[in-house]
Amino acid sequence: MAERLFSKHHIWVLKEGDTGILGITDHAQEKLKSIMFVNLPDTGDMISDGKRFGDIESIKTVSDLIAPVSGEVTEVNEELIDSPELLNDAPYDNWLIKVKNISSLEDLMDEETYLKSKDDP
Amino acid sequence: MYDLAIIGGGPAGYSAAFEAAAKNMSAILFEKSDLGGTCLNRGCVPTKYLSHIARKFSDLSDSGKDGIFFDALRYDHERSKKRMEEIVLSLREGLKDSLLHDKVKVVSKEAKIVSEGVISCNGEKYQAKNILIATGSEAAPSPVRNAHISDELLLINKIPEKLHVIGGGTIAVEFSSIFRMLGSEVTLSIRGDRILRKWDRDISISLTQSLKKKGIVINRNCDFSSFKKNESEYLLSATGRRAYLPDSEGGLFEVGEKGGIITDGIGRTKTPGIFAAGDVREDSPDLAHLAMEQGRRVVRLIAGEEVKENTSVIRCIYTDQETASAGLAEAEAEERGIPFVSAKQTMYSNARTMISSDQRGFIKVLAGADRRIIGAHLYCEHAGEIISEFALAMDQGITADEMIRTVRPHPSYSEAVTEALRILVRKLDEV
Incomplete structure (x- = not known):
């Protein structure tokens, strides 16, 4: 079972063959508090490493989702459209999008490094 | 000899007429049907009235959370339609009175452009230094057979039990929303992947969500060549608008790919002294407020004034x-x-x-x-x-x-x- 990798923008990536599954971290959902709406790309859209690929609306703010990799979106988690609160309940069980032909995961952190990094000022 | 002859009494036409009158120009306006055009009679006004009623009904249905209760809430479309007609009639009469007051001659018959500066109508010839074509638009032809257009849906006396809307633009979205809120079971079928493709993405997503939350079924990527109408549904085709050209001698203006009259930004056609404004223009986004401004701009140009073209174009959608x-x-x-x-x-x-x-x-x-x-x-x-x-x-x-x-x-x-x-x-x- 592949390990989850993390980006500094609080997105996790789980690799399944050539496909990457993306989601938000527990730290992200905690900071956002009640998630009210999720804006995600369409299947077939391209996402670009370092660029915004959608956003999450919570009661107090709108947070951009920054892509940790580049690739083509193959699946979008439609469940989140009706029940965005699932991201607060279980951020690691509810993925956002699946991406194929993903670029390198070299710059991403393992869980330990990520947890330490977000505590740094 | 009139300073300005206007063909079409909708927003572009009547706005030009009022502007001309304000500048002491003599104007004559030809309108073969109802003054006010699509906007007043078959478009903006009646649709926004229904949208307002749908919202009211929906809010009342949900008022328990605010502590407001009543025994039985019901909607009578016949009654509401009567009120809609009263409003339209009142606005139309007001328009007629204003044109009369401003000494604009109104002829209620179909006009034909015979040549530069000459219009024939009902056997008579009229001369004008300038002609403004403001004949508007009509619903685009349906991609499927046996479908109604929005004009017809506004005339029905009973809310359809099942409504199937074809189209992914503002009219399709508005009608889907309105009739769902008034009680119809609504299905929306679109050719592409998403409704409102020409709009900001967040808006497209938000409205998709809003329609789905109301219980509207959205069918995407539909192939209309093999479409079969379900007998029990009221089928509405709302796939856009098409310019409605005036009767005229050939060669006076050019028509573009979409069927509209080709003009420059201000509204000049290829013939000096012949202008176009509103939905009839090839570059028209089909917006009444822009049509009104285009009508006024042509008059300012004719009056020899400086005409500023670049202003923001606002587009709106009225769902809940x-x-x-x-x-x-x-x-x-x-x-x-x-x-x-x-x-x-x-x-x-x-x-x-x-x-x-x-x-x-x-x-x-x-x-x-x-x-x-x-x-x-x-x-x-x-x-x-x-x-x-x-x-x-x-x-x-x-x-x-x-x-x-x-x-x-x-x-x-x-x-x-x-x-x-x-x-x-x-x-x-x-x-």
Whole structure:
């Protein structure tokens, strides 16, 4: 079972063959508090490493989702459209999008490094 | 000899007539059907009335949460339709009176452009120094057989049990929403992947969600060549509008690919002294307020005045919550290589929204590298009103820093404009 990798923008990536599954971290959902709406790309859209690929609306703010990799979106988690609160309940069980032909995961952190990094000022 | 002959008594036509009268120009207006055109009789006015009623009905159905109860809520479409007709008639009579008062001659028959400066109508010949074609548009032909158009749906006496709408633009979305709220089971079938493809993406997503939440079934990527109509449904085709050309001798104006009259920005056709304004133009976005302004601009040109062309074009959608857009969308700015910063403020924490509807909404604003406002996209209560402030900013080249200085009232929906601008200014400072 592949390990989850993390980006500094609080997105996790789980690799399944050539496909990457993306989601938000527990730290992200905690900071956002009640998630009210999720804006995600369409299947077939391209996402670009370092660029915004959608956003999450919570009661107090709108947070951009920054892509940790580049690739083509193959699946979008439609469940989140009706029940965005699932991201607060279980951020690691509810993925956002699946991406194929993903670029390198070299710059991403393992869980330990990520947890330490977000505590740094 | 009239200074101006106008063919068509809709928004473009009557606005030109009033402008001409205000400048002491003699004007004659030919309208073969009802004054007010599509807008007043078959479009904007009746549709927005139904949208208003649908909202009222929906809000009342949900008023228990505010402590308001009643025994039985019911909707009588025949009664509502009567009221709609009263409003339309009243506006039409008012228009007729105003034209009369301004000494615009109105001829209620079909006109034909015979040559430069000459119109024939009902056996008589009329001469005018200038001719303005303002004959508007009609519903585009349906891609499927046995479908009705929006004009017809506005005439029915009973809400259809099942409504199937074909089309993914504003008219399709508005009618789907309205009739669902008034009790129909609604299905919306679109050719593409998403409704409102020409709009800001967040708006498209928001309205898709809103329609789905109401229980409307959306069929995407439909192939209409093999479409079969279900016997029990009322089928509505709302796939756009097509220019309605006047009767005229050939060669006086050129017609584009979409079937509209080709003009320059102000409205000149290839023939001097012959102009076009409104939906009949090839480049028309089919908006009544733009048609009105185009009609007025032609008159200003004829009067020898300087004519400013570039003003923001506001587009609105009236479902339960309003949508409004002006200026550039993000995708457009990206395509054109225009650097921008965008900020989105949601309405969850807007007090006025929580008081009234507690619905999800947002105000999104874009600024260019020079910090001037270049786009605004709103999905919130009263979006159609709030957008005007953004259009003003864009037309006057106002920056985010200047716009944020206005102290908007509390509690109001427009306070969210200040909040959006705060995010925008912060993002601009980070760049």
